[in-house]
Amino acid sequence: xxxxxxxxxxxTTGAYExxxxxxxxxxxxxxxxxxxxxRNPPSYKQRLSFFIHSVKLTIKxxxxxxxxxxxxxxPVQPPSFSGVIxxxxxxxxxxxxxxxxxxxxxxxxxxxxxxxxxxxxLAKLCLNLHHGFVPYYRGVSSTDWVSFQRNFDYYYVTVxxxxxxxxxxxxxxxxxxxxxxxxxxxxxxxxxxxxxxxxMLHVCQNLQTIKPxxxxxxxxxxxxxxxxxxxxxxxxxxxxxxxxxxxxxxxxERDGGEGRLFHIVNRYLQKxxxxxxxxxxxxxxxxxxxxxxxxxxxDYKIPSIFTxxxxxxxxxxxxxxxxETVSMSDGLKLLQQGKVQKNRYLVITFDDGLxxxxxxxxxxxxxxxKPTIFVSSEPLLKMKPLINHQELFCSRYSxxxxxxxxxxxxxxxxxxxxxxxxxxxxxxxxxxxxxNAYLSKESLRQMIYENKVxxxxxxxxxxxxxxxxYEIQYKKIYESHKAIERLLNTSIPYFSFPFGKLHHRDYCxxxxxxxxxxxxxxxxxxxxxxxxxxxxxxxIGIHNETVPAxxxxxxxxxxx
Ligand SMILES: [Zn+2]
Numbered sequence: 001x002x003x004x005x006x007x008x009x010x011x012t013t014g015a016y017e018x019x020x021x022x023x024x025x026x027x028x029x030x031x032x033x034x035x036x037x038x039r040n041p042p043s044y045k046q047r048l049s050f051f052i053h054s055v056k057l058t059i060k061x062x063x064x065x066x067x068x069x070x071x072x073x074x075p076v077q078p079p080s081f082s083g084v085i086x087x088x089x090x091x092x093x094x095x096x097x098x099x100x101x102x103x104x105x106x107x108x109x110x111x112x113x114x115x116x117x118x119x120x121x122l123a124k125l126c127l128n129l130h131h132g133f134v135p136y137y138r139g140v141s142s143t144d145w146v147s148f149q150r151n152f153d154y155y156y157v158t159v160x161x162x163x164x165x166x167x168x169x170x171x172x173x174x175x176x177x178x179x180x181x182x183x184x185x186x187x188x189x190x191x192x193x194x195x196x197x198x199x200m201l202h203v204c205q206n207l208q209t210i211k212p213x214x215x216x217x218x219x220x221x222x223x224x225x226x227x228x229x230x231x232x233x234x235x236x237x238x239x240x241x242x243x244x245x246x247x248x249x250x251x252x253e254r255d256g257g258e259g260r261l262f263h264i265v266n267r268y269l270q271k272x273x274x275x276x277x278x279x280x281x282x283x284x285x286x287x288x289x290x291x292x293x294x295x296x297x298x299d300y301k302i303p304s305i306f307t308x309x310x311x312x313x314x315x316x317x318x319x320x321x322x323x324e325t326v327s328m329s330d331g332l333k334l335l336q337q338g339k340v341q342k343n344r345y346l347v348i349t350f351d352d353g354l355x356x357x358x359x360x361x362x363x364x365x366x367x368x369x370k371p372t373i374f375v376s377s378e379p380l381l382k383m384k385p386l387i388n389h390q391e392l393f394c395s396r397y398s399x400x401x402x403x404x405x406x407x408x409x410x411x412x413x414x415x416x417x418x419x420x421x422x423x424x425x426x427x428x429x430x431x432x433x434x435x436n437a438y439l440s441k442e443s444l445r446q447m448i449y450e451n452k453v454x455x456x457x458x459x460x461x462x463x464x465x466x467x468x469x470y471e472i473q474y475k476k477i478y479e480s481h482k483a484i485e486r487l488l489n490t491s492i493p494y495f496s497f498p499f500g501k502l503h504h505r506d507y508c509x510x511x512x513x514x515x516x517x518x519x520x521x522x523x524x525x526x527x528x529x530x531x532x533x534x535x536x537x538x539x540i541g542i543h544n545e546t547v548p549a550x551x552x553x554x555x556x557x558x559x560x
Contacts, residue, residue: 005204007032009104009123011090013111015039017076018193022110022129024079025201034102038090038112041081051077070180072187073194091116099123106207108200109162117164125207127172128162129200131192133507134174135221136534138167143189144237145224149533150560153502153522155179157196159203161212166223170212172203174507185238213470213507219514220534278322278551279559281527282331282340284347284539285319286496287312289392289437290356304543305352305392311544312360318547319346320367322554327370328454328494332519336531347372349539351458351496351523352386353379353439365452373447374458374496374521377480379438380487383420385413386462388498389437397433404430441487448490456494457481457517464499466506477512496521500541510536527559 008030012019014037027033042050054075064070087095090112099107099122107126109115120126132142133156146154155177161169177195179188203210215221230236288305290312307315319325323346326334331347334340348364350357353375364371378384385393394409412430421435447453459465460480465473477495485492495517497505502524513520519537526538540557542550 005030005105005207007034007102007104007106008204009034009036009099009102009107011036011038011095011107011109011112011115011119013037013039014041014081014084014086016111016193017190018197019111020078021073021076021194021197022108022200023084024076025197026108026204027079029201029205032102034098034104035084036090036095036098037081037084037086038088040086041084042078047078050075064180068181070183072191076194091119095119096122106204107162108204110197110200114166115162120162120164126162127159127200127203128167128169129196130158130160130167131196132156132158132167133176133510133535134158134160134167134171135215135217135219137224138221139224140226141224141229141234141237143192144234147185147237147241148233149530150240150558151533151535152179152558152560153524154535155192156507157192157199158507159196159200160215168215168221170214171507172207172210172212173199175199176502176506178502179241185241188241211470213511216511216514222534278344278555279527279529279557280340280342280344281529281559282335282345282347283323283527283554283557284328284331284349284521284537285315285542286349286351286523286539287542288350288352289354289389290360291396305388307542307544309359311546313363314547315542315545315550316360316363316367318550319348322346322551325367325369328372328456332537335528338531341529349374349456349496349521351498352376352389352462353444353458354389354437355439355443356437357439358443361447361452370451370453372454372456372494373439373444374456374494375439375444375484376458376462376498377460377483377487378462380441380444381483383422383435384461385416385434385438387417388462390414390417393434393437397430400433401429444488448488454494455484455488455490455492456496456521457484457492458496459498462498464504465497465509466504470508470512473508474512477509478516481516493518494521495519496523496539497536500524525557527557529559533560 008026010022010026010033012022023035054077057075061072061074064072085094085098096119099119104123107123109126110129133154136154137145143155146152156174157177158174159172160167163169177192287307290309291306292309323344326345326347328347331345334345348371350371351374353373357373376386379386390410390413394406394413397409398404398406409430416431416434421431448455457480460476481492481495495513497509497513500523521539522536523539523541525540528538538560540554545553
């Protein structure tokens with residue numbers, strides 16, 4: 001681990017905004033910086049035309065911030081190039097000698113060709129800024145490859161140790177970035193690069209506290225090369241990014257200043273549902289709690305993770321009309337064989353291991369398929385409820401007992417979260433209500449024995465995975481998965497992330513998920529169409545929609 005950073009050598013192109021930004025910021029923030037660029041510094045004419053372009057761009061950026069709340073970077077002007085060494089070959093003798101004489105603590109690389117091993121050996125640590133999610137997207141043009149494959153959840157920037165094998169070193173930071181509504185492709189790509197600079201600066205300033213995470217070595221990684229790009233590759237990538245009438249925006253992601261706008265767009269699209277036909281592909285729908293109609297007469301604001309039994313039956317009927325319903329294992333086989341590119345298949349899944357699934361299981365089995373149930377280990381092993389059900393259970397319970405105070409129920413729920421049902425008073429009706437809301441190990445074993453369901457895991461305690469350390473995530477994802485396998489005495493091929501938004505997980509969650517189970521699943525929308533795309537398999541969260549709203553939701557999904 002590096003103690004303190006005084007001398008940094010920056011190897012970059014010197015030709016673009018992101019390069020200039022890094023040159024400026026590093027020189028401001030560190031005592032000694034040696035800069036080596038591979039392109040000639042801009043001429044006065046180029047500087048002037050860039051300045052005029054910047055004025056127009058600044059107005060646009062400010063307007064977007066005011067109207068849509070979209071934060072962006074203001075255009076960066078070229079810095080002074082005094083003292084900067086320019087060599088079009090990054091591995092030239094002059095570069096080597098200059099770095100050697102400078103003797104840096106750290107080498108930062110951004111945008112150059114592959115740096116030779118002997119240069120990498122000149123500092124204790126070399127960091128590379130990569131504009132893609134590794135190991136899935138190594139090599140060139142990651143953003144374009146993501147767009148080309150419509151793998152829109154994988155726009156990322158990565159700072160990793162630069163080692164001899166391309167883009168394969170341990171990760172110092174890996175951050176996801178999403179397109180803004182109505183953001184054109186070029187602006188988005190520019191924003192990704194400047195965002196990458198910020199992440200690189202953050203890493204340089206916090207090296208003492210960062211614990212690098214190795215890349216998983218069991219997943220299929222790919223080194224993308226220029227020669228792999230078919231003719232018109234970048235046009236095609238741009239077209240995919242701009243296609244689909246907003247469908248690349250995840251329909252249930254409505255964060256930040258764009259929230260209201262998402263809502264309006266969503267409503268507008270809903271009205272035009274007849275414009276869209278259902279695409280071919282593998283649809284994996286996801287439910288949570290199934291409740292009786294009576295429970296719905298609620299005055300409380302409860303999270304929308306429930307579906308009434310009546311609605312579910314209507315959904316089921318609609319699925320059998322519009323799709324060929326299949327079990328997960330068959331659906332994934334069809335996806336791998338490329339058969340879902342022509343027909344529509346649908347898989348039903350339930351998250352959180354709630355016992356209400358038993359009310360609808362016979363009807364699902366009756367259409368010849370097994371649903372997949374994703375279970376968490378805490379309710380099974382530690383007899384504790386899950387944190388995300390507090391409001392749902394408290395408000396449902398207060399339906400039965402009008403006299404109870406919800407605040408008191410919440411306190412009791414908190415106690416159950418800490419200590420489990422065993423230590424709490426078992427005779428308490430609320431405790432019994434909560435404990436009965438989860439599938440027991442006996443009923444799960446029975447369902448597996450009778451071949452009625454397929455099983456996946458869903459972390460130990462259903463907390464938000466992003467922002468917690470790799471080691472803790474490992475326990476919650478991997479160790480919990482293994483514990484459930486032991487408990488149910490079966491191997492479990494699936495894992496699903498808790499919660500339905502992209503920012504609820506991070507790269508550590510992805511890495512651990514990739515070696516925990518054969519297949520891992522997200523739930524922020526989308527239809528699976530193309531075989532062999534890396535990353536989480538897409539699922540669509542279903543709530544208490546009417547049949548027309550359900551059909552509209554399914555027909556508006558992006559496809560990958
Ligand atoms: Zn869940």
